[in-house]
Structure formats: structure tokens, C-alpha cells
Amino acid sequence: MPNTLLTPATGTATAPFEYExxxxxxxxxxxxxxxxxxxxxxxxxxxxxxxxxxxxxxxxxxxxxxxxxxxxxxxxxxxxxxxxxxLSMEFLTGRALTNxxxxxxxxxxxxxxxxxxxxxxxxxxxxxxDAGLGNGGLGRLAACFLDSMATVGLPGMGYGIRYDFGMFAQKIVDGRQVEEPDYWMVNGNPxxxxxxxxxxxxxxxxxxxxxxxxxxxxxxxxxxxxxxxxxxxxxxxxxxxxxxxxxxxxxxxxxxxxxxxxxxxxxxxxxxxxxxxxxxxxPDDSTEHGKELRLRQEYFFVSASLQDILRRYLKSHGSFEQLAEKVAIHLNDTHPALAVPELMRLLVDEYQVEWDAAWALCQRIFSYTNHTLMSEALETWPVDLMGRLLPRHLRIIYDLNARFLAEVHDRFPNENDLLRRVSLIDEHGQRRVRMAYLSVLASHKINGVSALHSDLMVKTIFADFARLWPDRFNNKTNGITPRRWLSQANRPLSALIDARIGTTWRRNLDELKQLRPLADDAEFQSAFRLAKTQNKKRLAERIAQETGIVVSTDSLFDVQIKRMHEYKRQLLNLLHVVTRYQQILAHPNANWVPRTVVFGGKAASAYYMAKLVIKLINDVARVVNHDKRVGDKLKVVFMPNYRVSLAEVIIPAADLSEQISTAGTEASGTGNMKFALNGALTIGTWDGANIEIAENVGLENIFIFGHRTEQVAALRASGYNPRRYYDHNYDLKTTIDRIAEGAFSPEEPNRFHDITRTLLESDYYLLLADYADYIATQQKVDELYRRPNEWARQAILNVAGMGMFSSDRTIREYADDIWKVKPLFQ
CATH class of the missing domain: 3.40.50.2000 (Glycogen Phosphorylase B;)
Structure with a gap:
């Protein structure tokens, strides 16, 4: 493309030149x-x-x-x-070269x-x-969105932090998570x-x-x-x-x-x-120093980004009148929420824009994606800390809050409690700034990331704000890039799809629906199973290399890989593993479907319970994998240091995808989409994007179990008693008792006392309430896997139904409905 050179001194054009x-x-x-x-x-x-x-x-x-x-x-x-x-604190890009x-x-x-x-x-x-720039779904979504912004041709940029070290590199030593520095740039970044x-x-x-x-x-x-x-x-x-x-x-x-x-x-x-x-x-934020560093990080990157955005805008504009017509700023969760008072500070203090005009611009420029309904995950900051570290921003937040509460009072003069509920400052105990509320106040559009999540969002955490501004709230179901998560990660299946429907599905994922008639084609089923076997062999080799465990590729690969957290219920999966182990010992000659159960995920360094579950998984694996009575009927694997490049090996090999969060807790999930796109069947709760996956692939082609969101709420409201399930289910009682008595930790019988005590005394995420239905549904999984042609048919229908879940579709919806940004290239 012809271009011109600029002289460093004047910035004026000299002579045209051609790119090589x-x-x-x-x-x-x-x-x-x-x-x-x-x-x-x-x-x-x-x-x-x-x-x-x-x-x-x-x-x-x-x-x-x-x-x-x-x-x-x-x-x-x-x-x-x-x-x-x-704006995002995380961009979990993975490896760049193959992409x-x-x-x-x-x-x-x-x-x-x-x-x-x-x-x-x-x-x-x-x-x-792997670039150490993110940890979980939030950062991986941001990476998919950048890929799709480039593919769709949208003008824009991602802004984040260039971390020297990732969260940590996870090693498993004696079954326990050990954190080591993840200096991902040690060899440079070309x-x-x-x-x-x-x-x-x-x-x-x-x-x-x-x-x-x-x-x-x-x-x-x-x-x-x-x-x-x-x-x-x-x-x-x-x-x-x-x-x-x-x-x-x-x-x-x-x-x-x-x-x-x-x-x-x-x-x-x-x-x-x-x-x-x-x-x-x-950084570990269990200490005051850690909390302060985290707040510093959040302000550091939004301040630099906002200064950069305004610099770029002012290169071609003499005033801020067109700022909202030329700039859209999206907050990926609340971590960048300080961008709101920072933009106000820059406009009012640095450029002398009148307050009301500056605030009007903010409310047209900002939009916000909420990623969680759990109150403990909604970010807040102590007023004292913010006042010491960012005194100007705290004053701006107080000023915004005073004006906002005055407007609410004018609209609802007799609802004093409403003012307390919507205030940007939580006055209970240690006074804290509610960053989610700040994001909502400033944004002209607020979206959830699945249909269920967006519905719950306006009925629960933002119910008062939805009453004030119902038109601001909308849904944008998450998506994934098919380039990395099928074309790159699963070359055997991609080649098969290319041979049957062509290659343009990479840009238009809806074309996968052309595979539906092939779901009943015996030849295509055979080729589909062959592709899956190739991927399973690749994973089996990696498992042997990294863990020393030898697994059979004829077994059903049952996979749960995600951040370790109690609401994601890796422990429920493990209860099934222990139950299955007990049943195999009791009935060794039964017609067992061989299973390889694969776990992977990091626990936050200060998250005691999640780290204890990792230890339990590895202790159960040690016992099961060395029990000659079991053999290949059951193997348990924990893959250390879960990351994007490892996911690219595990996901194409999975037969069964575990998406088993307590209903109402998983905002969307994107791992569920990656597995289904690669031909795994999902076992999951009626939660997050599982619902939309079921609607698109057919409810008969997914395994749904457990209490639904409204039933979860009713159970808790009625005084949930987990011991009632324990006392009335022999398999459940035996499973918990075996863990409690040290069957998997004979050298330290009380090692998992905190786990079993929590299950029996509180069980906030209702593992015991969902256990029986989960076990029964796993039996249905076995029954289907015994019929390989039918399993392949349903797996093909899952792939064929995943067109909606392209991040290209998601980005187009953001561009059209929220950002009002047009592609550069048609």
C-alpha cells in the first residue's frame, strides 16, 4: 500500500514509498x-x-x-x-504463532x-x-473478542497490562498445588x-x-x-x-x-x-499490601489508556464535542471501572470541560459487561484505601453519587431505602465503593453474557437500577473464535469438515448446520470417530508424559478443566468418581464403561478449600490408579498447570464435558462451547450458556441434571439441610464416609475433615442435593456410550448446532447494539 514518510522533526510528509x-x-x-x-x-x-x-x-x-x-x-x-x-485486566491469548x-x-x-x-x-x-496475561474465562473471552474484532474488521484496540509474571505456574508436588513464578517473557517476546x-x-x-x-x-x-x-x-x-x-x-x-x-x-x-x-x-490480595497493589494496577492501566485515547482523539479534533461519536469504551467487568472517574478527572481538571457536559459524554461513551451474580465477587474498595491512593477519584465518585441520589430522590421521594440500596457507597461496616454500581451509573448499556444470566442480573443484583433505566440492560451471549478452538486446536476434525462442507465455516460458523444430515451417515460417523481417536491418542501421550499415568483411548474421556472454585463443583465430579470406584469394587464383573476422568485448573494461592480439593483429587487418583482390581475401568488424572495451549490438546479429545456449576452461579461459560464445538457431549446443570447450547443442539443431545435456579433459591429459603440427603442415600453416605475416614489419605486420616464437614454442615453450592440426579445422569452417559453410532450421531449434532456461539456473532451484536461501530473493510 502506498504511504508517505514523515520527518521526525516536523512530522510533515516527504516522499511516497511502497511496502515490501x-x-x-x-x-x-x-x-x-x-x-x-x-x-x-x-x-x-x-x-x-x-x-x-x-x-x-x-x-x-x-x-x-x-x-x-x-x-x-x-x-x-x-x-x-x-x-x-x-478495557480488560486480562487477555488470555495463549500462543500466538500457530494462530x-x-x-x-x-x-x-x-x-x-x-x-x-x-x-x-x-x-x-x-x-x-503461553502469554501470562490472564487466568480464566474473562481473559479468554477478551482474547476471542480481539480475534473477532480483527476478523469482522472493526476499528479499535484492546488495552491491558503487560504483566512480567503470570498468576503462577502450577506444579503438583505430593498431590498438592505448588505455585512457582510464571516468567513467561524470560526468553523475550518477539x-x-x-x-x-x-x-x-x-x-x-x-x-x-x-x-x-x-x-x-x-x-x-x-x-x-x-x-x-x-x-x-x-x-x-x-x-x-x-x-x-x-x-x-x-x-x-x-x-x-x-x-x-x-x-x-x-x-x-x-x-x-x-x-x-x-x-x-x-497479586495475592489476602493482605492489605496485596489489595493496595491490585487497586494500583487497576488505576494504572485505565489512566494510561484514557490518556492515550484522548491523545488519539485530539490529533484530529479541536474540541470534545464529537468525543462520544468517535469513541466507545467498554468495561470488561468492574476491574476497569476507575476509567469512569478518570475520564471525568481528565475532562474536568485537565481540559476544563464543564462538569455536566463531561458527565453527559461519559454516559454516552461507556458500556459495561457484568460477569458474575455472586455478591462476594462484585468488586468493592474500602473508602479509606481509595481516599489515600486516589483522593481525586474518591471525591469525583462522591460528587457523582450525591447528584445521582438527588435525582433518585426526586423520582421516588418516599423511598428512602432505595437511596441506600443504589448508593455508590456501601455504608455497612467498613465503608466501601461499589464498583459495579459505578459502572452501571456511567454506562449507556449494561449486558450479561447468557440469556439466563442477563435475566437474573436485572432481577437480583441490579434490580433497582433496571427499574430506573430498563432500556440500558441487554444480553450478549458469549462466543468463542472457531479459528483457534476448532481450526487450530482440532486439525483432524477441521480437515473432515472441510472435505464435506468447504472451508468458509471459519468465518461463518452457521455453515456447520450443513453437517446435520451427515449425523446419520455411517461413513461420516466412522470418520468422525477416527478424528476423535486421533485426538485422544495425542492427549494420552501428553498425560503419560506429564503425569506418568497410562490411559486407554478406548475409555470414555470425561473432562472438567476450569478454574478451581467451589461453585464450579469439581468436588461433585469427584464424589461421582469415588462412588464409581466403590461400585466397581463391589461389582467387578459388571459391564463397566471404562472411564478416564481428567481434571485441570488452578486454585487461587490463598483459596484454602480449592487447594484442598486439588489434594483430594490427587489422593483419589493415587489410590484408584494403583488398584489392580480396577485396571482400565477407571483412571483419574489431574493435569498440572492448566493453560490455553494445554486446553487445545485436551478439549478436542474429550468425549464428555463437565459443566456442573450450581444453577444460577455460572454467568455463561465458554469452555462448554469449546467442548461442544469439538464434538463432546455435555453433562451439565440448567445454568449459564448450557441452556442456549441445549436449545441449539437439541435437549435430547445433552445431559441435563440437577435443581434449577428457582429450585435452588427455594431450597435455600426453606432451610436447606444437607444431612437429610446424606442420611437417605446409601451411595452418598458411603462415599463421604470413605473420604472422612481416610480411605484416600491413610497416612493422615483427618486430612479432608474440612471438606466433609462443610458438605454436611452447610453445602452452600448444593452438591448433596444434586448428587442423586448427577449419578443417575452419569449412568445415562454410560448407556449411550455403549452405542458408539448413536453417540457419534449426537456428537455430530452438537458440532452442527454450534453456529450461534461464534465470537464473531457476539462482536457484531456489540458493534451494532452497543458500540455503534462500523467495520472498516466490507
């Missing part, structure tokens, strides 16, 4: 990789290590994205298009080029480290570009000075936020989105005087304190 046109043939790629090895990595063929070859391949691929990336940015700027800015190779369309040619150069392509792919020209001061602490109607924030401790950009290619390089991540730098270097005196710790103390802001994803 890079061919995608094997020969051209071979030359590019060899050249990148020499000129970017600084090695030659004789001295190159695997890391060197990996970086050379990275650079060769990145070069082929640059033309479209620059074009995307140029078209967006030249057309003065409205842009969306997606880029497929997006550019050079995967097979790059493999051949590497082979001709003597480099092991598969080893290089496997050498790439995918990113440092942008030192985009650096901003972020203020903390200090005091406020009132000068008439104007407020100055002075005597602050400042940190520099510096930008690093990563390109996110869309399918077939439609466009390339930008992920801009901020890293913290100290405003000054080391204390040279202290250093010269030999006091090396004090010499770097201030620098380290400043730069800790972007050091670690999810």
Missing part, C-alpha cells in the same frame, strides 16, 4: 526465515538454537502481517472512524520451509510459551513492539488543592506507563487489531548516592516499588 511485498511461497518463506535468523536474531544456520529458529519464524510471520496492520490503522485514522476501546500462521494462510508452507532449513517445525511450535513515544504519567497519593471551582491534585507519587503493541490478525488477514499493554517504569532510576555507598537495596527500592505495578497478574 512479501510472497508466501515455500521458497520465499525459506529465504525470509533464514534472513530473519541472521538480521533480527543475529545467528546463522550453524549456531542457531531452537529459540533462535522460533524467533526467526516469528519475525518472518510478523513481517507478513505488518502491511495489513499498518493499513488497518491508516484506514481507521484517515476515515475518522468511531473506534471501540476494550498467526493460520490467519495469514501459510501454516503448511512455513512447516515445509522450516523442514528444508533443517528446523523441527513441531518442536518450534511447542517451544512457544511478537511485541515497544512504543516509548506513548508514555504517560500515572499519579498516586498526594493531596487536593481547591482553587475556586477548580481542583488540583498535587504532591503525588508518579509512575510512567509505557506502551507495548501486539498485532492480533483476523482470519485471512481481513484486518489486524492492536492489543496495547502497559508496563510500569519508575520516574527516576536508581538512587546513585545510596548505590555508591554500597546500600544497593535502598538504591533500587523506589524504582522497584514503582515497577511492581505491572509485575504480577493477580
Amino acid at each position: 511485498q512479501l510472497e508466501n511461497s515455500v521458497a520465499a518463506l525459506r529465504v525470509s526465515i533464514a534472513n530473519r535468523l541472521v538480521y533480527a536474531v543475529g545467528k546463522d544456520l550453524r549456531s542457531a538454537t531452537r529459540r533462535d529458529w522460533l524467533f526467526a519464524l516469528f519475525h518472518a510471520v510478523r513481517d507478513r502481517m505488518m502491511h495489513k496492520w499498518r493499513e488497518t490503522l491508516a484506514v481507521s485514522q484517515d476515515s475518522d472512524a468511531k473506534r471501540v476501546y476494550y 498467526a500462521l493460520l490467519s495469514v494462510g501459510i501454516y503448511d508452507d512455513a512447516r515445509e520451509a522450516c523442514t528444508q532449513l533443517g528446523a523441527d517445525f513441531d518442536a518450534l511450535i511447542d517451544l512457544e510459551t 511478537w511485541e513492539f515497544m512504543r516509548p513515544e506513548f508514555s504517560y504519567e500515572v499519579q498516586f497519593g498526594g493531596r487536593l488543592v481547591q482553587e475556586g471551582d477548580h481542583v488540583r491534585w498535587v504532591d503525588t507519587d508518579d509512575v510512567i506507563a509505557t506502551a507495548y503493541d501486539t498485532g492480533v490478525p483476523g482470519h485471512e488477514l481481513t484486518s489486524v487489531s492492536t492489543l496495547r499493554l502497559w508496563t510500569a517504569r519508575a520516574t527516576s532510576g536508581i538512587n546513585l548516592d545510596a548505590f555508591n555507598k554500597g546500600d544497593y537495596m535502598r538504591a533500587v527500592e523506589a524504582k522497584n516499588e514503582s515497577e511492581n505495578v505491572s509485575r504480577v497478574l493477580y
Whole structure:
């Protein structure tokens, strides 16, 4: 694409130039990789290590994205298009190289080029480290959305933090989770570009000075936020989105005087304190220091992002009159909620925009996605902490709250309790700022992430706000990118689908419905089962390599991989495992369907109960896997360090997907979508997106069990007594008793006392209430698996029904209904 060079001194155009046109043939790629090895990595063929070859391949691929990336940015700027800015504390991107190779369309040619150069392509792919920029579904959703924004061609960017360390790398030592640093950038990150020209001061602490109607924030401790950009290619390089991540730098270097005196710790103390802001994803917030660091992180990234957004807008606009027509800012959960008072601060304090005009702009610019209904997960911050760290923002929040409560009082003068319920400040006990309420107040649109979640959202946590502004609330059911989660992760199944319906389903996932007539085709069923077997063999090899456990690929692969949390009920799954083990011992000659039960997931470092469940899983696995009476009838596996690249191996191999959260607790889920897209059948509660999956694949092609949301509420309201279920169900009682008496921990019989006591005394997430139906439904799973043709038929129908769950569809709905942003490329 023709472009012009700008002189550094004046920024004025000089002469036009042409981008180098890079061919995608094997020969051209071979030359590019060899050249990148020499000129970017600084090695030659004789001295190159695997890391060197990996970086050379990275650079060769990145070069082929640059033309479209620059074009995307140029078209967006030249057309003065409205842009969306997606603010998220997490972007769980996984590995970038394979995704880029497929997006550019050079995967097979790059493999051949590497082979001709003597480099092991598969080893290089496997050498790439997962980016430590996220932990769970929230971050993975954000990554899928960036992929879809690029594929759809929307102008916009993602903003987040460039964490030096991920949350942690999980090791299993003696069955227990051990956290180790996840320094994912230890070998460098060739995918990113440092942008030192985009650096901003972020203020903390200090005091406020009132000068008439104007407020100055002075005597602050400042940190520099510096930008690093990563390109996110869309399918077939439609466009390339930008992920801009901020890293913290100290405003000054080391204390040279202290250093010269030999006091090396004090010499770097201030620098380290400043730069800790972007050091670690999810610092342990069980301490006051951890809480403060987390709040610093949240403000750090939104302040830098807002300053950057306004800088970009002001490049082509002389006033803020068009700000809401050109800028849409989306809050991915409440972590970026401080963007609201920060935008007010920048407009009112820095640019002298009148308060009411600034607030009117905010309410047109911001939108917010809620990801949880659980009160303990709705973010709040102590007033004292915010006042000490961000005094200007606390005052802005108080001012917003006073004006808001006055408006509510005018509308409902006789409902004083309503004012308490909707206030941005929770006055009970330690006074706290309600970040979800702040997000709702500022946003013109608020969405949930599944039909059930969005319905419950307006009936429960935001019921008062829905009464005030019913038109603000809507649903946007989550989606996943089919490029990574089928095309990339499951090449055997993708090749089969390509052979039958063509390749364009990657962009239009609804085309998978063409597979429905093939569900009854014996030949297609056979080919489908063969693809599944190939994936199961790959996983079995990984299991043996990482855990030493040998599993049979003829067994039913029963998988639950997700963040360890009591509401996700990994413990209910384990109760079934123990029950099944007991039954196998009691009836060894019965017609058992062999099962391999696979768990994976990290527990937050301070989450005692979740870590104890990990230990119990591994203790049960140790006993079951070494019991010769059981053999291949049952194997239990806990895969350590669950991450995106591991999920790409596990999900295509799964026969059964465990989505068993207590009804009303899982906002949506996206793992459920990935499994079904890859031909696994779901066993799950009537919760989150399970409901919409059932509606799209057919209720007869999914295993639903357990109490529904309204029944859960009724049980709790009536005084739920878990012991009643324990006393009246022999299998349940035997299972819990075996755990309690130390059958799986003979060296420490009371090791799991806290688990069994919690189950029998409170059982907040109703495991015991759902146990009997869960066990009965697992028997239905066995019955179906004994009929392989029928199982394959239902699995094919699951794949065929997943068209709705593309993140492309979700992003188009956001763009049309919330952001009002149009694609750059038609």
C-alpha cells in the first residue's frame, strides 16, 4: 500500500514509498526465515538454537502481517472512524504463532520451509510459551473478542497490562498445588513492539488543592506507563487489531548516592516499588499490601489508556464535542471501572470541560459487561484505601453519587431505602465503593453474557437500577473464535469438515448446520470417530508424559478443566468418581464403561478449600490408579498447570464435558462451547450458556441434571439441610464416609475433615442435593456410550448446532447494539 514518510522533526510528509511485498511461497518463506535468523536474531544456520529458529519464524510471520496492520490503522485514522476501546485486566491469548500462521494462510508452507532449513517445525511450535496475561474465562473471552474484532474488521484496540509474571505456574508436588513464578517473557517476546513515544504519567497519593471551582491534585507519587503493541490478525488477514499493554517504569532510576555507598537495596527500592505495578497478574490480595497493589494496577492501566485515547482523539479534533461519536469504551467487568472517574478527572481538571457536559459524554461513551451474580465477587474498595491512593477519584465518585441520589430522590421521594440500596457507597461496616454500581451509573448499556444470566442480573443484583433505566440492560451471549478452538486446536476434525462442507465455516460458523444430515451417515460417523481417536491418542501421550499415568483411548474421556472454585463443583465430579470406584469394587464383573476422568485448573494461592480439593483429587487418583482390581475401568488424572495451549490438546479429545456449576452461579461459560464445538457431549446443570447450547443442539443431545435456579433459591429459603440427603442415600453416605475416614489419605486420616464437614454442615453450592440426579445422569452417559453410532450421531449434532456461539456473532451484536461501530473493510 502506498504511504508517505514523515520527518521526525516536523512530522510533515516527504516522499511516497511502497511496502515490501512479501510472497508466501515455500521458497520465499525459506529465504525470509533464514534472513530473519541472521538480521533480527543475529545467528546463522550453524549456531542457531531452537529459540533462535522460533524467533526467526516469528519475525518472518510478523513481517507478513505488518502491511495489513499498518493499513488497518491508516484506514481507521484517515476515515475518522468511531473506534471501540476494550478495557480488560486480562487477555488470555495463549500462543500466538500457530494462530498467526493460520490467519495469514501459510501454516503448511512455513512447516515445509522450516523442514528444508533443517528446523523441527513441531518442536518450534511447542517451544512457544503461553502469554501470562490472564487466568480464566474473562481473559479468554477478551482474547476471542480481539480475534473477532480483527476478523469482522472493526476499528479499535484492546488495552491491558503487560504483566512480567503470570498468576503462577502450577506444579503438583505430593498431590498438592505448588505455585512457582510464571516468567513467561524470560526468553523475550518477539511478537511485541515497544512504543516509548506513548508514555504517560500515572499519579498516586498526594493531596487536593481547591482553587475556586477548580481542583488540583498535587504532591503525588508518579509512575510512567509505557506502551507495548501486539498485532492480533483476523482470519485471512481481513484486518489486524492492536492489543496495547502497559508496563510500569519508575520516574527516576536508581538512587546513585545510596548505590555508591554500597546500600544497593535502598538504591533500587523506589524504582522497584514503582515497577511492581505491572509485575504480577493477580497479586495475592489476602493482605492489605496485596489489595493496595491490585487497586494500583487497576488505576494504572485505565489512566494510561484514557490518556492515550484522548491523545488519539485530539490529533484530529479541536474540541470534545464529537468525543462520544468517535469513541466507545467498554468495561470488561468492574476491574476497569476507575476509567469512569478518570475520564471525568481528565475532562474536568485537565481540559476544563464543564462538569455536566463531561458527565453527559461519559454516559454516552461507556458500556459495561457484568460477569458474575455472586455478591462476594462484585468488586468493592474500602473508602479509606481509595481516599489515600486516589483522593481525586474518591471525591469525583462522591460528587457523582450525591447528584445521582438527588435525582433518585426526586423520582421516588418516599423511598428512602432505595437511596441506600443504589448508593455508590456501601455504608455497612467498613465503608466501601461499589464498583459495579459505578459502572452501571456511567454506562449507556449494561449486558450479561447468557440469556439466563442477563435475566437474573436485572432481577437480583441490579434490580433497582433496571427499574430506573430498563432500556440500558441487554444480553450478549458469549462466543468463542472457531479459528483457534476448532481450526487450530482440532486439525483432524477441521480437515473432515472441510472435505464435506468447504472451508468458509471459519468465518461463518452457521455453515456447520450443513453437517446435520451427515449425523446419520455411517461413513461420516466412522470418520468422525477416527478424528476423535486421533485426538485422544495425542492427549494420552501428553498425560503419560506429564503425569506418568497410562490411559486407554478406548475409555470414555470425561473432562472438567476450569478454574478451581467451589461453585464450579469439581468436588461433585469427584464424589461421582469415588462412588464409581466403590461400585466397581463391589461389582467387578459388571459391564463397566471404562472411564478416564481428567481434571485441570488452578486454585487461587490463598483459596484454602480449592487447594484442598486439588489434594483430594490427587489422593483419589493415587489410590484408584494403583488398584489392580480396577485396571482400565477407571483412571483419574489431574493435569498440572492448566493453560490455553494445554486446553487445545485436551478439549478436542474429550468425549464428555463437565459443566456442573450450581444453577444460577455460572454467568455463561465458554469452555462448554469449546467442548461442544469439538464434538463432546455435555453433562451439565440448567445454568449459564448450557441452556442456549441445549436449545441449539437439541435437549435430547445433552445431559441435563440437577435443581434449577428457582429450585435452588427455594431450597435455600426453606432451610436447606444437607444431612437429610446424606442420611437417605446409601451411595452418598458411603462415599463421604470413605473420604472422612481416610480411605484416600491413610497416612493422615483427618486430612479432608474440612471438606466433609462443610458438605454436611452447610453445602452452600448444593452438591448433596444434586448428587442423586448427577449419578443417575452419569449412568445415562454410560448407556449411550455403549452405542458408539448413536453417540457419534449426537456428537455430530452438537458440532452442527454450534453456529450461534461464534465470537464473531457476539462482536457484531456489540458493534451494532452497543458500540455503534462500523467495520472498516466490507
